[in-house]
Structure formats: structure tokens, C-alpha cells
Amino acid sequence: MLGMILRRLGMIVPMMVIASFLTFSLVLLIPGDPATRIAGESATPEQVEQVARDLGLDKPFLVQYANFVQGAVTGDLGTSYTYNVPVATMLKERLPVTLSLTMVALLFALLLGIPLGVIAGRYAGRLPDRVATGLTTLGLAVPNFALGLLMIQILAVERGMFPATGYRPMSEGLGEWFIRLVLPGLALSMIVAAEIARQLRASIADTLRQDYMRTATAKGLSAPTKLFKHSMRNALMPVVTVLGMQIAYLLGGTAVIEAVFGISGLGDFAVQAVLGRDLPAIQGIILFAVMVTLVMSLIVDISYGYLNPKVRRS
Amino acid sequence: MSLESGTPTAPGTPGTPGLTETAGRVAPRRFVHRFLGRKVNVLAAGFLFVVTLLALLAPWLAPHDPLTQDIPAAHLPPFSPDHLLGTDILGRDVLSRMLYGARVAGQAALVSVLIGMGLGVIPGAMAGYLGGWYDAVLSRIADTVLSFPPLLLAMAIVGVMGTNLTNAMLAIGLVFAPRFFRVVRSSVISVREETYIEASRSIGTSTAKIIRRHVFPNALSPLIVQISLACGFAILAEASLSYLGLGVNPPDPSWGRMLQEGRESLFYTKWPLVIPGIAIALSVLACNLLGDGVRDSMGDERGHK
Numbered sequence: 330m331l332g333m334i335l336r337r338l339g340m341i342v343p344m345m346v347i348a349s350f351l352t353f354s355l356v357l358l359i360p361g362d363p364a365t366r367i368a369g370e371s372a373t374p375e376q377v378e379q380v381a382r383d384l385g386l387d388k389p390f391l392v393q394y395a396n397f398v399q400g401a402v403t404g405d406l407g408t409s410y411t412y413n414v415p416v417a418t419m420l421k422e423r424l425p426v427t428l429s430l431t432m433v434a435l436l437f438a439l440l441l442g443i444p445l446g447v448i449a450g451r452y453a454g455r456l457p458d459r460v461a462t463g464l465t466t467l468g469l470a471v472p473n474f475a476l477g478l479l480m481i482q483i484l485a486v487e488r489g490m491f492p493a494t495g496y497r498p499m500s501e502g503l504g505e506w507f508i509r510l511v512l513p514g515l516a517l518s519m520i521v522a523a524e525i526a527r528q529l530r531a532s533i534a535d536t537l538r539q540d541y542m543r544t545a546t547a548k549g550l551s552a553p554t555k556l557f558k559h560s561m562r563n564a565l566m567p568v569v570t571v572l573g574m575q576i577a578y579l580l581g582g583t584a585v586i587e588a589v590f591g592i593s594g595l596g597d598f599a600v601q602a603v604l605g606r607d608l609p610a611i612q613g614i615i616l617f618a619v620m621v622t623l624v625m626s627l628i629v630d631i632s633y634g635y636l637n638p639k640v641r642r643s
Numbered sequence: 644m645s646l647e648s649g650t651p652t653a654p655g656t657p658g659t660p661g662l663t664e665t666a667g668r669v670a671p672r673r674f675v676h677r678f679l680g681r682k683v684n685v686l687a688a689g690f691l692f693v694v695t696l697l698a699l700l701a702p703w704l705a706p707h708d709p710l711t712q713d714i715p716a717a718h719l720p721p722f723s724p725d726h727l728l729g730t731d732i733l734g735r736d737v738l739s740r741m742l743y744g745a746r747v748a749g750q751a752a753l754v755s756v757l758i759g760m761g762l763g764v765i766p767g768a769m770a771g772y773l774g775g776w777y778d779a780v781l782s783r784i785a786d787t788v789l790s791f792p793p794l795l796l797a798m799a800i801v802g803v804m805g806t807n808l809t810n811a812m813l814a815i816g817l818v819f820a821p822r823f824f825r826v827v828r829s830s831v832i833s834v835r836e837e838t839y840i841e842a843s844r845s846i847g848t849s850t851a852k853i854i855r856r857h858v859f860p861n862a863l864s865p866l867i868v869q870i871s872l873a874c875g876f877a878i879l880a881e882a883s884l885s886y887l888g889l890g891v892n893p894p895d896p897s898w899g900r901m902l903q904e905g906r907e908s909l910f911y912t913k914w915p916l917v918i919p920g921i922a923i924a925l926s927v928l929a930c931n932l933l934g935d936g937v938r939d940s941m942g943d944e945r946g947h948k
Contacts, residue, residue, distance in 0.1 A: 347787040358803045466935075470875070470928035472882055475902055475920035482909050482916075581792030585883045599795060600887050603802030615791065615799045622790045 333634045341627050348619045352612050353397045356386075359608075367410070367608055383408075384608070401616060407609030411601055416613035419598055426496055427594035429506065430587070431579045433514035435572070438521035443568075445522070446529025450564070451556060453534040461526065468523035473582065477516035477589040484512065494591035513590040517582055521575045528571045532564035566637060573629030577622040674864070677940040684936035687929040694926060698745035707736035709743045709896045718911040721918075731901070731915045732908045740896035741922060747808065747897040748926060751881035751890075752874040754812040759819025759873060764866075767824035768858070771831025782828070785821035793818045797880055801889050808881075808897075811890040815880045819873050826869045830862040864941045868934045875930030882923050898923050 359366050364381035372380070381387050384407070385396055400406060406416035449461035485493035492509050499506040536542065537560055545555045584596035595614065602610035678684050697704060706727070713734035721729045721737075728737040763785075770778040788796075800814035834840060834857060843853055878898075884890035885899030893900060898919040905916030 343783060344787045344790065347784055348790060351787065351791075355799060355803050358800060360804060466928065466931065467924075470931055471924040472879055472902075472920060472927070474883065474886060475916070475923065478902065478906055478909075478916055479913070479920070482913060486909070577790065577792045581794035581796075581798075584794060584798060585886060588887055599798055600889070603798050603806070603887075603889055606802065608803065611799050611802045615795060618795050619787075619791050622792065626790070 330634065334631055337627055337630050341623055345620065345623055348623065349398055349401065349616060350394065352616045352619065353394050355612060355615070356393075356608065357390075363608070367606060369606075397612070406613035406616070409602065409610040409613075410607045411605035411610065412607075416610050419610065420595070420613060420617055423593065423595045423598050425498065426592060427580075427583050427587070427596060429496075429499065430510055430513055430517065430583055430592065430594060431576075433507070433510040434517035434521065434579060437514050437518035438525055438575075441518065442522035442525030443529060446526035446568075447533060447556070447561070449526060449530035450533025450537070450560075453530070453537075458530070462530065465523040465526045465530075468519045468526075471519065473516045473519050474585040474589045476519065477513060477586055480512045480516060481590070496590075496592045496594070513586050513592060516589070517579065517586045520582070521572075521579065524571050524575060525568055528567050529564060532567050533560055536560040536563045566633065569633060569636075570629060573626050576625045577618075580618045580621065674940050678936055681936060681939075683932055684940070687932035687936065690925065690929045691933065694745055694929075695749060697742055698749045701739075701742035701746050705736075705739035705742045707739045709735060709739040710894050711735065718908055720912060721914055728918055729912070729914050731904055732911075733904075737901075737915055737918055740901060741898070741918060743896045744898040744901060744919065745922070747885075747891055747895070748878045748881060748923075751808070751812050751815065752877040752930075755815035755819060755877045755880075756870055756873050758813060758816025759823050760870075762817070762820035763823030763825075764827050767827030768831050768854070768862070770824070771828040772835060772854075772858070774832075774835075778828070781824070785824045788818075788821040789825075791818075793876070794880060794883060797884065798887075798889060801884065806889045806892070808885075808891045808895075811881060811884045812877075814884075815877050818880075819877075822873065823866070823869060826865050827862050830865050831858055834858055834861045864937060868938045871930045871934035871937065875927040875934070878923060878926050878930070882919075 356363055362377075364377045364384070364386050365372070367384070368377045368380040385393050388396075404417050406420070408414065409416050409419055412419055445461045445465060449458045449465075452458045481493050485491045491512050496509055497505040533556075537556075542555060542559060545559050550559075580595070582596075583594060584599050586592075587594050587596035588600055595618075598610065599614045601607070602614060706725070713730070715734065716726070716730050717732055717734040719726050719730040719734075721727065723729055726736050726738065728741060731737055731740070766781055770781045797811070797814040797818050800817060801810050804810040804813070837857075840853060840857055843857060848856075881890055881897065882899030882902065885897040886903045888903070891897035891900055901919040902916060902923075905914075905919065908915045
């Protein structure tokens with residue numbers, strides 16, 4: 330087990346280095362002189378120079394990169410131009426909002442995805458499977474922000490069942506917090522739910538075909554026991570992997586959903602940073618997102634090895 | 644955004660006893676037969692063909708200029724005289740804007756997939772064929788790029804390069820590159836060690852010919868699957884970026900922008916929101932179904948019934 334953890338760490342650390350390098354290299358994609366571009370068209374030469382000095386753009390590229398990494402490791406990601414506060418502070422401020430939204434979305438995804446997947450897998454090839462698979466196929470195609478807009482109009486504006494937009498922190502009451510996250514969480518959960526259902530369908534249908542299931546039938550076990558105790562236990566493992574991969578999607582997907590629902594989280598920060606050509610903020614957000622994704626995949630891998638001894642050795 | 648659904652199932656999936664030969668190797672005629680044998684495949688392909696045709700012919704088909712405003716005629720419902728799909732908040736003809744929007748969606752899909760393939764296919768084939776440190780380094784880079792949340796990465800690239808459609812397509816293409824890399828690499832690896840390749844080499848076939856005759860046909864089907872999934876993702880991503888104001892600049896029509904503008908009309912009518920929403924959903928659905936159809940027709944364990 331320890332060997333496996335070390336091996337995974339040995340893979341993930343170089344990836345973190347590459348990720349930070351790629352993130353920093355975004356500066357190379359800026360057309361023309363970066364300092365002029367960031368300072369804006371109307372900036373005076375002094376302002377441009379100031380920007381160049383602030384960002385260290387006058388130094389060699391690798392020195393700039395080293396400074397960037399050194400800053401990032403100590404939690405200094407530079408100062409956001411649009412908000413005029415340290416990027417790290419912005420991230421800390423916005424993270425709980427996006428984390429709340431992501432958690433609620435994940436909850437809905439599990440609540441929708443697992444039953445759909447179990448039904449589809451249990452009745453593979455038959456009518457319930459076709460309905461469930463049809464729903465998941467649709468869930469992967471419908472643009473979630475269009476769905477969000479429609480839900481706001483129909484469920485919030487016309488019916489008044491939910492508040493239309495906005496966010497309240499958990500400290501103002503759990504109910505207030507949750508009710509505002511229902512619609513955005515639902516909209517965001519669609520794709521993850523569909524992915525969970527698809528994966529679960531495949532693995533349940535597969536485990537039900539295994540020899541040990543025939544043995545279970547021969548022993549006279551009831552259908553629910555077979556499904557939930559024998560099949561699900563094996564079938565849920567790949568779902569864990571899917572969940573790990575979907576964290577990346579959720580972190581990116583929040584941008585549009587937050588815009589639709591007027592939530593000021595990380596996604597909104599990202600959109601404002603992009604609109605404002607805010608290089609330190611853009612780099613900070615993307616570095617943060619990729620690090621979270623890498624750490625999540627490490628955790629998933631390790632828990633996978635913990636749950637399944639076969640994986641440990643390979 | 645089902646970009647990942649083309650990749651094989653998660654590691655450790657309890658033993659699907661896969662065929663040892665690769666999924667891509669099916670006689671072309673049997674593939675076509677299987678593919679056309681399912682109505683949903685034909686429907687998806689037909690739909691995409693029609694959308695492509697409409698997009699190409701938009702300048703001749705559009706009944707109005709997509710940019711001409713007619714405020715007194717704003718918020719007309721579908722099937723109004725002279726405006727088949729109604730008008731938006733500024734009285735612009737929704738049908739004309741949809742047709743021109745299809746051009747943008749198609750263009751986004753085409754260009755970003757071409758960029759993704761241009762950057763991913765040849766390095767992927769080389770990594771698969773050569774192996775060694777070349778493969779190790781490139782694979783590690785591709786895996787890292789795959790760890791970036793796709794939409795966020797596209798946003799960041801657009802953010803530094805400037806917000807317009809060209810940069811949005813380029814950004815989406817960059818997001819695709821490691822996915823094409825992986826697909827091609829794994830299908831090349833799966834045939835590299837086959838005895839018929841060795842046999843072919845032993846009778847003096849040139850490397851170029853081996854790649855053309857043996858390696859390429861194997862990579863083709865998984866590549867087509869990836870292309871259709873990527874097209875679906877590109878359409879969604881273009882719509883998302885344009886919705887956020889990071890893609891197509893106003894007043895140009897794009898399905899994503901139309902959703903944004905449709906939001907302003909919501910007080911009067913839902914149609915300017917619903918119509919582009921349905922168009923995006925159906926196009927992405929068709930792309931995904933096409934990808935699934937091709938994969939299932941390849942005859943791997945999920946294919947034959």
C-alpha cells in the first residue's frame with residue numbers, strides 16, 4: 330500500500346510541475362507585448378513599465394517562472410488587477426461559495442445518477458434501461474445553463490418555488506443556504522449524474538453476468554440481496570473513479586452556472602478575470618483548479634487501491 | 644460535456660472479457676451494415692447533415708438580415724407572418740439568426756477539431772509507435788493538460804489571447820489535443836506488437852506503408868468516435884463561451900449569445916431562449932449518438948448483441 334502511494338506521488342509531482350509551467354506559459358500566448366496588453370491601450374509608457382516591473386516581465390522567462398512557483402508555494406499568487414486584492418485572498422473568499430455549489434451538485438448527481446444507473450443495469454436491454462439510458466443521453470446533451478435559465482423562469486419567477494438568483498452563506502442559516510443552491514445545483518449536476526448512471530449501468534450489467542452471481546442464484550439468494558450486496562459492491566468502484574474525474578468538470582462548469590444564477594464564486598471570479606485580461610487572477614485560478622484536480626485524482630487512486638487490493642500491485 | 648465518455652471505462656472495471664484484437668478492426672462493409680442497421684444512427688447522421696447544409700446555405704436561406712433590428716416587431720411568437728420562428732428583443736428574425744448561428748457552431752466544431760487533431764494525432768501516433776522516453780514525456784504532458792478543467796482552460800486561453808470567436812476555437816482546439824493524442828496513441832500501441840505487423844515488416848514492407856495499411860485503419864474508428872464527441876463538446880463550449888461574452892462578439896449571432904439575449908426577453912416570451920437551447924441540445928445529442936453508434940458498430944464487447 331505504501332509503495333503504491335509513493336508510486337502515485339512520484340507520478341503526480343512531475344505533473345504538478347508541468348501544470349504550473351503550462352499555467353505560467355499562458356503569458357506567452359498574449360499577442361504583442363504582454364505589459365502593454367495588460368496595462369491597456371490607453372496606458373502611458375510609465376504605467377506599462379510599472380506593470381512590467383510588477384509582474385517581473387522584464388526578467389528572463391525561466392526566472393519569471395521560478396518566481397511564480399516560489400510565490401505559489403508560499404501562497405502568493407500576485408495581485409488581481411480587476412479587484413485590486415491579492416489573488417490568494419480572492420480565492421479564499423470565493424472558494425466556500427463554489428464548494429457549496431459543487432457539493433450540492435454532487436449530492437444531486439448521486440441521488441439522480443445511482444438509481445438511474447441501477448435500474449438501467451438491472452434491466453439492461455429492456456424498457457426501463459431504454460428510458461434511463463435515454464434520459465442520461467439527453468442529460469449529456471442539454472446545455473446546463475439553458476436548463477438553468479428555464480428553471481429560473483418557470484420554477485422561480487413564475488411559480489415562486491425558489492429564489493431566482495443569489496447566494497447566502499451557510500452562517501445565515503442552513504435552509505437559506507440550501508434553497509438558493511437547489512436550482513443551480515440541479516443544473517450543474519445533470520452531466521455528472523448522467524456520467525455516474527452510464528458507468529454504473531455498464532458495471533452493474535457486467536457484474537450481473539459474472540459466475541459468482543450464478544452461484545448466488547443457485548444458493549437461493551433473493552434478487553435484492555444479489556443486486557445490492559453482491560453486484561453494487563463491485564459496481565460502485567468505477568463510479569468512484571468517475572466522481573474523481575468529474576470534480577474537474579464541476580470546477581469548470583461552475584463558471585457558466587454561476588453567471589446564470591448570479592452567484593459570486595470562483596467561476597464568476599474566472600469570468601471577470603478573463604473579461605478584464607487579469608493575468609495574475611487567470612493564472613491563479615487555473616493553477617488552483619488543476620492542483621485541486623490532481624490532488625483529487627491522487628485521493629481517488631489511493632482510496633481505490635485501499636478498496637481493491639488488485640490495483641495496489643499493478 | 645461528455646468529452647470523456649469516449650475513453651475506455653475506468654481502470655479496474657470488473658473483467659469485461661474484451662477481445663484481444665483491437666476494437667477498431669472490423670471489415671468496412673460489416674461496419675457500414677451494422678451502423679446503418681440502427682435507426683438512431685441514421686437519424687443522428689441525417690440531422691447533422693441537414694444542419695450542416697442549412698449552415699452552409701444560410702446566406703441564401705435566411706429570410707432576413709440577422710442583424711437588422713425592428714423594435715416595433717419585437718417578441719413576435721413563432722409562426723408569425725414573415726417570421727417563422729418569431730423575433731427577439733430587438734425585433735431581429737430568430738430563424739435568420741439561428742441559421743447564421745449554425746454557421747458559427749459548425750465552424751467552431753470544425754476548426755477546433757482540426758486544431759486538436761493537428762496537435763494531437765501525429766505526436767500520438769509517434770508516441771505509440773516509438774514508445775520509450777518520447778512516449779513517456781509526451782504522455783505525461785498530455786495527462787497534465789487533461790487535468791485542467793476543460794472549459795476553464797479554454798476560458799483562460801481566451802482570456803490571455805483576447806475574446807473573439809477565432810481565439811475561442813483555438814482554445815477549444817488546444818483542449819482537444821491531448822484527447823486525440825491519447826486515442827491515437829492507444830490504438831497504435833494496440834497493434835504495434837501484433838504478429839501481422841511483424842510479418843509485414845519481415846517481408847520488407849516500408850514503415851510508411853505499414854502505418855498506412857495496418858496502423859491507420861485501426862486508429863480510424865476510435866478517431867471517428869473521438870471526433871464526433873469533440874464536435875459535440877465544441878458546440879457546447881462555443882455556446883458557453885459566447886454566453887459568457889467570451890466568444891462571438893455582439894451583434895453577431897451565435898446560439899450561445901442568443902441564449903444570453905433570450906434571457907432579456909423572458910418577461911415577454913420564452914421562445915428566443917427555448918429555440919437556440921433546443922438547437923444546441925439536438926446538435927450535441929446527434930454528435931454524441933453518432934459517436935456511440937460508430938463505437939457500437941466497431942464490434943467490441945458493447946457492440947454485438
